[in-house]
Every structure is written in structure tokens, then in C-alpha cells.
Amino acid sequence: MSLTKSERRQRIKYRIRKIVTGTATKPRLSVFRSNKEIYAQLIDDVQGITILACSSRDKDFKVTGTPIEIAAGVGKAIAEKATKAGIAEVAFDRNGYLYHGRVKSLAEGARSAGLKF
Secondary structure, three states: OOOOHHHHHHHHHHHHHOOOOOOOOOOEEEEEEOOOOEEEEEEEOOOOEEEEEEEOOOOOOOOOOOHHHHHHHHHHHHHHHHHHOOOOEOEEEOOOOOOOOHHHHHHHHHHHOOOEO
């Protein structure tokens, strides 16, 4: 029995989420990647709330270029918002995507802006 791409990603996602959880002091940095846009949010799983969110669709987001450059910009933006909110460390949740391309670029952008994970 072969799995579809979305079923395979869902299995990987569940496997990751058994391990990665977020708290108020160390939230989970969750990444969602669509064909055109990329989204990131900091989640407190204990209370079940989203602390911060940032995406390439935000009105104040001005980075242009290749999708990888845009993803790096989203990573930097979420890291800057997190440091303003007093969050220095996060748990990275790649959400079933491979750590490659836009997901990797977002993570490296967040790291370069001072977020630790």
C-alpha cells in the first residue's frame, strides 16, 4: 500500500509532535508551507494558544526575491517579534516537511536573528 504525499507528511507530523511540545517559556515554532506562501507561529501547547505569528502575507512584510529569501525574511521577522516578547528559545517543529529548502531557510533566518533552538 503506497501513501499519498499528504498522508506521508501527516504520519511524519504525528511522529514529530509526540516529541516536540511548546510551553510559555519555550514555545513551539511551527512552520506551514503552501505553494506560494510560508507561515510561522509560536505556540504554547500547555495553554493551547498561539503566542505570535508571522507570514509572507503580512502587510508589513517587505522582503522580495526568491522563495528561499522570503522564507529567511519570515524567520528573521518571527525572531525579532519573539525577542520583543521576551522569548529567547523555541522548539522547532518542521510540521512533517523535510528540513530542506524553504523550511531550512526559515530556521536559519530565525537563528541568525537570535532565536535559539
